[in-house]
Amino acid sequence: MRASAPSRWISYYLHWDHIGDSTEFPSALLILGPGAIEYAAPGYPTLPDAAFLGSVFSHPGGVRELSRIKDDWKTFPPFERAYDFFSDGSFFLVDAPGHMPGHLIAVARTSLAGDAPEYMIMGGDCCHHRALFTGEAEIGVGFGPTGLPSLHLDLDAARKTIGRVGELGKKDNMLVCLAHDAYLYPPLHLFPENINGWRERGVKEKIEIEKNTRKEDIRPCPLDVHT
Incomplete structure (x- = not known):
């Protein structure tokens, strides 16, 4: 599989042992669950002691967080x-x-x-x-x-x-x-x-x-x- 092949990349949550390397799929839209961004952003290195990588939230393919209110x-x-x-x-x-x-x-x-x-x-x-x-x-x-x-x-x-x-x-x-x-x-x-x-x-x-x-x-x- 080429890195450009996936159109969407789902992270079922953001702990370091599960998120993987976002640079592997630079053009894929990252899908997150409700509340993930509010809880984990802005991440490291903006917050030096953060447990989450800030690069996830500036993923070049874009980030889409599912909404409990707006989504069907x-x-x-x-x-x-x-x-x-x-x-x-x-x-x-x-x-x-x-x-x-x-x-x-x-x-x-x-x-x-x-x-x-x-x-x-x-x-x-x-x-x-x-x-x-x-x-x-x-x-x-x-x-x-x-x-x-x-x-x-x-x-x-x-x-x-x-x-x-x-x-x-x-x-x-x-x-x-x-x-x-x-x-x-x-x-x-x-x-x-x-x-x-x-x-x-x-x-x-x-x-x-x-x-x-x-x-x-x-x-x-x-x-x-x-x-």
């Missing part, structure tokens, strides 16, 4: 706001707050075969372990170097988002994939292989086997931990 949102139950990216139901950007302002979840339709359309739910950092959206574990709450009580800026919103992702994950035609999901490989095909037809290949069941084979002790951080 649909529902993707149980989520209330889903932006139909191509206006054909094949790809949605879902407003999924909690981890930080502007956090999005992407939903891609991967097959129309069977009794219901097949979807892949790209959950980003709505949570960081599958046991959280399945209800097997709770969000860790403690106090790290920044003084924040959690990996999520808005705990209540994060719990609501995680609960909704969990509802989707219970459906046979929905496959939830997290950004930091340790169990997706080898069950899920990697690029450039095709992800379509994951249900027929039993990918969801294989991921569950992978998770149960590598059992981990997931426990919340104690509240009295300070560093």
